[in-house]
Amino acid sequence: MKLIRPRFVIFAALFSALCPLVAAAQPSHPLLQRPTFNGNLIVFSYAGDLWTVDRNGGHAARLTTGTGIETDPVFSPMAA
Numbered sequence: 001m002k003l004i005r006p007r008f009v010i011f012a013a014l015f016s017a018l019c020p021l022v023a024a025a026q027p028s029h030p031l032l033q034r035p036t037f038n039g040n041l042i043v044f045s046y047a048g049d050l051w052t053v054d055r056n057g058g059h060a061a062r063l064t065t066g067t068g069i070e071t072d073p074v075f076s077p078m079a080a
Contacts, residue, residue: 036073036075038075042054048069049070
């Protein structure tokens with residue numbers, strides 16, 4: 001019968017104890033990404049859709065819906 005080395009037992013115990021902590025540290029929701037600004041508006045990507053909000057804050061309004069994933073919003077230079 002093989003003997004289990006003490007280092008292996010310690011490593012296995014630490015690995016088992018730290019795995020749930022690493023899993024819990026992962027964000028459970030997509031974050032606000034790639035904001036773009038134009039005057040008083042901010043447009044950003046969140047959860048695969050584009051949203052807009054006033055630069056001073058307030059309620060964000062969804063600009064896109066559907067099955068596609070929209071990213072990288074850009075304001076047209078003609079709109080400025």
